Amino acid sequence: MTASVSLRGVNKIYARKAKNPIYAVKDFNIEIAPGEIVALLGSSGCGKTSTLRMIAGFEDVTEGEILIGGRPVHRLAPAKRNVAMAFEGYSLYPPLTLRQNIAFALKGERLDAAETNRRVDDISKLLELGPHLDRYPSSVSAGQQQRASLGRALVRKADIYLLDEPMGQLEPQLRAALRGRLKRYLREHKMTAVLVTHDQTEANALADRIAVMEGGRLQQFASPAELKDSPANLFVGTFIGEPPMNVYRVKPVIGEGRVTFRGAGGTQAEVLSYEAGQFTAPIQALIGRQEEIVLGIRPHDVAVGDGPNAGEIVSNQWIGDQTHMEASFPGGVIVSTLDARHPGRQGEPIRLSVPAGKLHIFAGDGKAIAHGTRPV
Ligand SMILES: Nc1ncnc2c1ncn2[C@@H]1O[C@H](COP(=O)(O)OP(=O)(O)O)[C@@H](O)[C@H]1O
Ligand SMILES: [Mg+2]
Known part of the structure; x- marks a missing residue:
């Protein structure tokens, strides 16, 4: 139910055969403990989404290994990895209501209708989606779509949870309230979560440890306090902290x-x-x-x-x-x-x-x- 995640020597190169291949992720190594909440933090284009999509199996690994719960998964199809993911672009199904979108994630668990509804209602309450559940993605705001996408990932029982910029579209007050609730939910259920964000406040608030990335490389993997007190290099020193060092x-x-x-x-x-x-x-x-x-x-x-x-x-x-x-x-x-x-x-x-x-x-x-x- 809750698993460790290991990335060993992981590289991602896009357009390998082209004249100018793109080195998105370079020699990435990380060991995430079961039940740990980890944030991948860095500015746009530093390779966060590529890393997350490789863990989920939506991008293949150019080089290296990925293990979930000690089991090598980097050659497996996404469906075989028992991973729940909330995508940067939400990717909800337009012909389904928000309730049906969230419930869709429970298909594999073969629950009866009452239990399905109960699970959807629980997560919707946490995300303040209750009043909007019978609406369609095209008729709700970006923030509501994003919360539905997050709900669809969290409602499942999976070994790990991968959340790509899960709160980027929310207004500041709701974002702050949800951060606290999301953290409590992940903790209570002992969920292993990898969260992608470019927002250091979000990373600090949610994560046990933060992986700071720049130019496809891991710069430091440490607790928020350690990043602040003992930055491994000048990049981390100036990137973490507001106003900057x-x-x-x-x-x-x-x-x-x-x-x-x-x-x-x-x-x-x-x-x-x-x-x-x-x-x-x-x-x-x-x-x-x-x-x-x-x-x-x-x-x-x-x-x-x-x-x-x-x-x-x-x-x-x-x-x-x-x-x-x-x-x-x-x-x-x-x-x-x-x-x-x-x-x-x-x-x-x-x-x-x-x-x-x-x-x-x-x-x-x-x-x-x-x-x-x-x-x-
Ligand atoms: N499908 C793709 N094809 C080619 N290049 C890509 C693709 N996806 C991402 N990239 C490139 O890889 C780098 C890392 O992107 P990404 O992982 O999306 O970064 P982040 O999520 O940190 O913003 C960027 O230079 C981006 O343009
Ligand atoms: Mg991204």
């Missing part, structure tokens, strides 16, 4: 009781400077070995109002529940977030501190070296 490409200089970071672009201006003691010896050693590094600092880790860095306010926006402050300082521009309103106006001076313990340090090629005081 501030980054500075710098040359590190260690000596005379100080660790100094100077602009790498020829300017040599001091970007940030610390007492050497603020970095542990192993981290000083790691930094000292690098010709050039990238410093990353998350906006909520910037302390505003005090500290060694003098800057000037570029913009100060209250966005309803937090302040987004942009300031220029000798090192460049820095964005910070504050929980409270800030009285500062554009052009006014401001002081900032960037705690050494909150810095993310990446090598010149983007690979993480240290997070705070922890070497990678």
